[in-house]
Amino acid sequence: MAKLDSIIHQPVRLRIMSSLMVLDQDEQVNFIYLRDLLKLTDGNLGAHLTKLEEAGYIKIEKTFVARKPRTFISATGKGRDAFEGHVTALKEIIDSEKVK
Amino acid sequence: MNVSQEDAHEALSAVKNVMVQTRKAIASSYASDLLIMWGLLWIGAFIASHFYLAYAFYIFISMSVVGGLGTAVIYQVFRSKASLNDTSFQKVGWRMFLFWIFLFGYLIIWLCLLAPFSGLQCNAFICTAIMFAYIVIGLWFGSYFMVLLGLAVTAATLVGFYLLTPYYCLWMASMGGGALLGTGLYIRLRWR
Numbered sequence: 001m002a003k004l005d006s007i008i009h010q011p012v013r014l015r016i017m018s019s020l021m022v023l024d025q026d027e028q029v030n031f032i033y034l035r036d037l038l039k040l041t042d043g044n045l046g047a048h049l050t051k052l053e054e055a056g057y058i059k060i061e062k063t064f065v066a067r068k069p070r071t072f073i074s075a076t077g078k079g080r081d082a083f084e085g086h087v088t089a090l091k092e093i094i095d096s097e098k099v100k
Numbered sequence: 101m102n103v104s105q106e107d108a109h110e111a112l113s114a115v116k117n118v119m120v121q122t123r124k125a126i127a128s129s130y131a132s133d134l135l136i137m138w139g140l141l142w143i144g145a146f147i148a149s150h151f152y153l154a155y156a157f158y159i160f161i162s163m164s165v166v167g168g169l170g171t172a173v174i175y176q177v178f179r180s181k182a183s184l185n186d187t188s189f190q191k192v193g194w195r196m197f198l199f200w201i202f203l204f205g206y207l208i209i210w211l212c213l214l215a216p217f218s219g220l221q222c223n224a225f226i227c228t229a230i231m232f233a234y235i236v237i238g239l240w241f242g243s244y245f246m247v248l249l250g251l252a253v254t255a256a257t258l259v260g261f262y263l264l265t266p267y268y269c270l271w272m273a274s275m276g277g278g279a280l281l282g283t284g285l286y287i288r289l290r291w292r
Binding site: 004006009011014015018019021022023037038087090091093094096 | 101103105108109111112114115118119121122123125126
């Protein structure tokens, strides 16, 4: 039986991870792009990203593009596994009702 | 950790919505521009080939060079806006560039070796060879869209070549170029 993940289950973090899961393993998304896509404030997104980074679920990379500072975010292998496990656990909860 | 079924439903629905939203946002940001550009180039090249079939080879080589440069520009503009940083693309970018250079080099060699060709045969040969490259790249990078596009355009080429010979170029302009342009416009207009 798959295990629910309390870090990922928080609604904003769930949306962040869902968005990152769409990208390929080698792809990173820009902070601003993610903020606009999920309609979050800088502070809100930053706080949740820190939580996910501390758990080892995402990687945050600060770099320069055309001499401008950019922050890129990507899901780590550990984060991808945790997300998939969490989604499987959610499905199992729903399926258990169907069995009843 | 306890999650009710209602919460589980809600969470899964949020996951699905965000994934769809992200895919559409990425696709509408540069894939639509690429599809529209290639669609217009294909339509232009096939219509030109319909009237100047003897020059089909040069028309398609020119189209491919313009398309290749256009693709690089669109991708660079997208990157400079820094939405996505595709490290896998950066790693293979030069190799991909060289692959297309070699492919066109070999196409020229094969056309010289197999000559004489009719303009129609030359056109169909280049189309199917490029689509074969699409399929190989799609399989290599796990892009099923490229594989399907390669197979669909190859099928359209064969239908046009064998069954609609007098209208082959116009058929290809509508089926190949029209499909690319239509998909690009659909993504741009409906997904934004």
